[in-house]
Amino acid sequence: MALAPDRAAIKALEDALAAVLAAVGNNPSPATVRRIREGLAAHADAVEAARSATDPIRMPRSTFDPADPKAIGRMVSIALLAQPLLPLGDVRPAYGSGVYAIYYRGDHPLYEGITGSETPIYVGKADPANDDASTTREQGPKLTGRLMEHAGTIATAEAFSDRIPPHLSVIRLSDFSCRRLVCATNAQLVAEKHLIRTFWPIWNSETKACWGMSKHGDAATTRANKRSPWDVVHPGRPWALDVRLADSLTPDEIAHRIRATLERVPARRDHAALLEEILAGFRQDDAPRADEDVPPVGESAVGPEPDEAGGVDDE
Structure with missing residues (x-):
């Protein structure tokens, strides 16, 4: 048979x-x-x-677990995007560690694809001074310290503007803004990863486009170092000007990689749409289709039969 x-x-x-x-x-x-x-x-x-x-009872796409690293990353990312934009040059010392995003608002030709957008040019984290810190004071002024360090790096490149080759363009600290979020110790770890995956920022090393802004410098004789792409197109840091350093990429190669990155992950332009995109990661059910007859809850809910045991619900 x-x-x-x-x-x-x-x-x-x-x-x-x-x-x-x-x-x-x-x-x-x-x-x-x-x-x-x-x-x-x-x-x-x-x-x-x-x-x-084949199951008549639906399964949710996911189960919300506040301890799940992906959920933590999304929640912290939303909290960061709720923070106001602040000129990067105006950041002053404050207690706390956490995550941050730096945005570009200028007219540099390399960054015309992201300027003025909701896509940061760089995202990062600042770990607490004490790994077991339970208060912002115990965390130390690490988050603002990191942002002030980046502001100093950009200001150094700007100060070198009168000496850069004619084929390069100047960056100005006044064209940069940031968002910062002080968060619980260790939350910054998963949040940074989520932000990088979401935006694929062109100054983060993961994109392999224009990395090197956060480098602190090594002597050219330490090992076979090369000048980072960031220092190639934004010269000015003394240790990166060492003539013994070779460029890791040419300016044309860097420009090509930036364009390729933005083609792969286009800049977000709408703040509300960006928030909705992140919130969609929490969604457990798809929206009902237009052709799907979904009765109101009161018509579809099944209550107890008259002969069921139990009596009145517990208060």
């Missing part, structure tokens, strides 16, 4: 899994193990999707 279609499909799935295990053998190579693990992980999502599709 032929199996019912659903039973036949499940049997085929069982046979396929058995074939995968057989293909592993007794002494699989690392490459084989990696391919199988990646393949099974991809199909696990498809199996769960099929299981949900």
